[in-house]
Amino acid sequence: MTRFRGFTDLLIPDDSGRRALEETLADWREERARAESPFGRTAVDLRASLSLSRVFVMVGVAGLRQEGVGRFLLFTSVAAGAVAAIQLRQYGSGLTVPEALSLFLGAILGPFGMMASAFGFGLKPHTRFPGVTLAAVAMLLMGLWLGVVVPASNQYYRESVAERLGVAGKRAALTRGNPEASSAELLRRAMTDDAGAGSARRALLQRLALTAAAPAMLLLGAGLRARIHTRRGWRVSQIGGGIAASLIFVSSGAAGVGLADLATAVWPSLSRGDLRTLPWWTAIVVSLLATLWLSRRTRASSAAD
Amino acid sequence: MKLPNSERVILQLLVGKGPCYGLELVESSRGALKRGGVYVTLGRMEEKGLVRSAAGESGRRLYKPTALGERALAAAQLFSGHLKLNRIGAKA
Numbered sequence: 001m002t003r004f005r006g007f008t009d010l011l012i013p014d015d016s017g018r019r020a021l022e023e024t025l026a027d028w029r030e031e032r033a034r035a036e037s038p039f040g041r042t043a044v045d046l047r048a049s050l051s052l053s054r055v056f057v058m059v060g061v062a063g064l065r066q067e068g069v070g071r072f073l074l075f076t077s078v079a080a081g082a083v084a085a086i087q088l089r090q091y092g093s094g095l096t097v098p099e100a101l102s103l104f105l106g107a108i109l110g111p112f113g114m115m116a117s118a119f120g121f122g123l124k125p126h127t128r129f130p131g132v133t134l135a136a137v138a139m140l141l142m143g144l145w146l147g148v149v150v151p152a153s154n155q156y157y158r159e160s161v162a163e164r165l166g167v168a169g170k171r172a173a174l175t176r177g178n179p180e181a182s183s184a185e186l187l188r189r190a191m192t193d194d195a196g197a198g199s200a201r202r203a204l205l206q207r208l209a210l211t212a213a214a215p216a217m218l219l220l221g222a223g224l225r226a227r228i229h230t231r232r233g234w235r236v237s238q239i240g241g242g243i244a245a246s247l248i249f250v251s252s253g254a255a256g257v258g259l260a261d262l263a264t265a266v267w268p269s270l271s272r273g274d275l276r277t278l279p280w281w282t283a284i285v286v287s288l289l290a291t292l293w294l295s296r297r298t299r300a301s302s303a304a305d
Numbered sequence: 306m307k308l309p310n311s312e313r314v315i316l317q318l319l320v321g322k323g324p325c326y327g328l329e330l331v332e333s334s335r336g337a338l339k340r341g342g343v344y345v346t347l348g349r350m351e352e353k354g355l356v357r358s359a360a361g362e363s364g365r366r367l368y369k370p371t372a373l374g375e376r377a378l379a380a381a382q383l384f385s386g387h388l389k390l391n392r393i394g395a396k397a
Binding site: 024055 | 328345366
């Protein structure tokens with residue numbers, strides 16, 4: 001109870017939202033106990049899942065009006081943009097301005113945004129963390145970034161480099177591969193019976209994993225920050241929480257790479273391509289489990305509520 | 306005070322039927338209120354002072370209208386009746 005309550009505290013900051021969740025769960029238990037057949041219980045479970053989704057959507061939308069949400073999004077974007085701009089220098093000085101901009105938007109802004117979100121920039125110690133709202137916003141932004149911005153940037157970069165290298169007239173002929181296809185296009189390709197459908201499905205799964213990684217990282221950062229803040233100052237908690245979240249995420253991703261190697265060694269029929277998203281899913285699961293573990297409350301603090 | 310439709314339905318049911326659990330309100334509303342969402346609306350109404358609740362059985366809460374809620378409902382009904390009369394007057 002205390003761990004679950006701690007986790008819902010992190011997701012839903014206001015008391016009325018949490019109470020809505022608890023009452024919906026109580027209704028679920030009540031109706032499930034009254035259901036007489038397995039069919040009836042399944043119907044109750046389906047209805048309850050819809051009710052819970054409705055609660056999360058309504059609480060998430062209400063959270064957009066909460067103090068600090070705008071500041072958090074602004075500060076996180078600025079921090080990610082600043083680090084990404086510094087990182088751009090790695091790519092050398094031979095880039096044109098539009099190419100540099102396309103690299104900035106399409107290749108490096110997203111991962112830095114994900115990392116920056118773990119620090120909770122712009123949040124103040126007295127404001128409660130609107131977890132469900134920010135997790136939804138993070139998923140939405142990551143989905144849009146991966147589904148629209150990255151493919152467009154990839155295609156632009158290919159066309160621009162082809163033109164610069166003197167492959168004149170080839171610009172229009174550069175067909176879009178999976179990295180250059182939008183998520184909608186990938187979905188269309190994945191649903192066909194063509195030879196490329198399998199690789200389109202794998203590319204979609206990779207985008208899905210990255211989209212799920214954004215809220216996992218954000219929540220892990222928030223969980224760590226709250227934990228560290230019980231002993232240290234706010235700034236130390238923000239920096240320490242952000243760094244620790246990044247380290248946990250990256251190291252569990254590395255463990256996922258090891259798992260993929262092990263799996264292909266044990267089952268040679270598995271291809272590396274099938275397990276390409278395993279490191280991401282490992283990092284996501286580890287992050288969520290760590291967040292749940294960090295969300296535990298002491299019995300004393302629960303009793304004080 | 307602006308009274309959205311869902312809040313108005315809840316107040317009508319609470320005033321008409323007496324104290325209710327959220328699920329009873331959903332079942333009596335004939336589709337006007339949705340499961341889950343009703344509790345978010347009730348929470349918002351409690352913050353506005355339109356309803357009050359007390360802990361009931363198995364984690365559920367029993368909701369009652371406050372005097373302010375009853376007055377808000379009466380005012381909303383009066384206002385909508387006034388509008389209807391105006392429309393009828395305009396048509397005539």
